[in-house]
Amino acid sequence: VQLVESGGGLVQAGGSLRLSCVASGMIFSISDMNWYRQVLGKQREWVATISSGGSTNYAGSVKDRFTISRDNAKNTVFLQMNSLRPEDTAVYYCGDHFTTDWGQGTQVTVSS
Secondary structure (H helix, E strand, C coil), X not given: CEEEEECCEEEECCCCEEEEEEXXXXXXXXXXXXXXXXXXXXXXXXXXXXXXXXCEEECCCXXXXXXXXXXXXXXXXXXXXXXCCHHHCEEEXXXXXXXXXXXXXXXXXXXX
């Protein structure tokens, strides 16, 4: 399985970013997909899940600000992040429930 995240960057508080993750080597359409984030020195934190059927679930800290979506034709999962806060600063990763070989992630930095 290969996971390639992109779309991160530096943004001011209150701004928006849209992350993308292209997956290969897996049957994407039947896989629940997740976004996680990790701050250096801390454990990876779950952010959001989208099921194979399109149901979504969010961590309380991002609910109503972030939206996860997917395009099965492109094996891609997205994370639309609005109203960003400095505490959202992290490296963001995608994966399914069984991912152990993580991609490189994409850095999101939110300045105050």
